[in-house]
Amino acid sequence: MNLLDRPRRLRVNPVMRDLVAETDVSARRLITPHFVVEGKGVRHEIGAMPGVYHVSADTLVDEVAGDLELGLKTHLLFGIPEHKDAHGTAAVADDGVVNVALRKLKERFGADIITVTDVCLCAYTDHGHCGFLKDGVIVNDPSVGQLAKMALAHARAGADIVSPSDMMDGRVGAIRELLDDEGFVNTSILAYSAKYASAYYGPFRDACSSAPQGDRKSYQMDPRNGREAVLETLLDLQEGADMVMVKPALAYLDIIRRVRDEVLCPVVCYNVSGEYSLVKNAAKAGLVDEAAIVRENLLAMRRAGSDLIITYHGREALQKGWI
Ligand code: PBG
Ligand code: ZN
Numbered sequence: 001m002n003l004l005d006r007p008r009r010l011r012v013n014p015v016m017r018d019l020v021a022e023t024d025v026s027a028r029r030l031i032t033p034h035f036v037v038e039g040k041g042v043r044h045e046i047g048a049m050p051g052v053y054h055v056s057a058d059t060l061v062d063e064v065a066g067d068l069e070l071g072l073k074t075h076l077l078f079g080i081p082e083h084k085d086a087h088g089t090a091a092v093a094d095d096g097v098v099n100v101a102l103r104k105l106k107e108r109f110g111a112d113i114i115t116v117t118d119v120c121l122c123a124y125t126d127h128g129h130c131g132f133l134k135d136g137v138i139v140n141d142p143s144v145g146q147l148a149k150m151a152l153a154h155a156r157a158g159a160d161i162v163s164p165s166d167m168m169d170g171r172v173g174a175i176r177e178l179l180d181d182e183g184f185v186n187t188s189i190l191a192y193s194a195k196y197a198s199a200y201y202g203p204f205r206d207a208c209s210s211a212p213q214g215d216r217k218s219y220q221m222d223p224r225n226g227r228e229a230v231l232e233t234l235l236d237l238q239e240g241a242d243m244v245m246v247k248p249a250l251a252y253l254d255i256i257r258r259v260r261d262e263v264l265c266p267v268v269c270y271n272v273s274g275e276y277s278l279v280k281n282a283a284k285a286g287l288v289d290e291a292a293i294v295r296e297n298l299l300a301m302r303r304a305g306s307d308l309i310i311t312y313h314g315r316e317a318l319q320k321g322w323i
Contacts, residue, residue, distance in 0.1 A: 048203035073221030088124030091305030099157035106158035173239035194229035260305025
């Protein structure tokens, strides 16, 4: 009788350990974020995020070409417009920064890549909120209308997947309806379903100059809540989401597991800017072995139940053979 009382037998050497490992990370599971700015020939490093750059559309095409050689096929675009106003009008413009980039990418790479776009107003509004601000309140339904228009503009420009990150109620349903009405029945929706009001977004807000007046606690989730993540996820699926997301990742591995156990669709997690910059800076200070930390973190997200991971580490991890 084998009582499995000698688990060390299967850890005897690296080849044996590889044989029985339960979890992997590989390029196909990684989604690479890009911060797209207006102009030409732009590539400057974002102060708060070492190794991550602001790029213009032309430079983005070169970056994606390099990523593709590493096996990174899925690219998430954030737009940083020059013009910001109360309603984020640049977000719905056909020639907006993300739409110009999408057309360039699709012209060059066609169906060899998957383009994902962040659908949210915070980088486009002068007050930095993800929806419309009225008398100090983020109003839900008017914001949803604008977000749906933004998603439609992205679909028209070639987005394969639109990804609403605003956390307004009902936005997934509104986006699905508008996309279908306009004939974009095959454009998928990756919903940021359980997005927490997190301090881990700090470096990103620096990258997008999207720090809000006040905070986002009236729309993003309270870190004290777990059940509510399931509610948000089920609502998004009911409204037509094709994939769901948990964000951030590392402080929310329990939420990833919980959501994974509730749904049948792919689950995505977002290894956010603060998680990235903490690792980068700790490695720079010689406190940790970056390769080992990145591998361990990404594996933890996979083990918790994430099928796909949005991460800033992907390119370097693949280039340097960390994963
Ligand atoms: C915008 C958005 C944020 C992130 C993705 N989309 C920031 C926020 O909600 O403040 C965070 C990404 C990161 O930190 O890497 N809604
Ligand atoms: Zn936002």
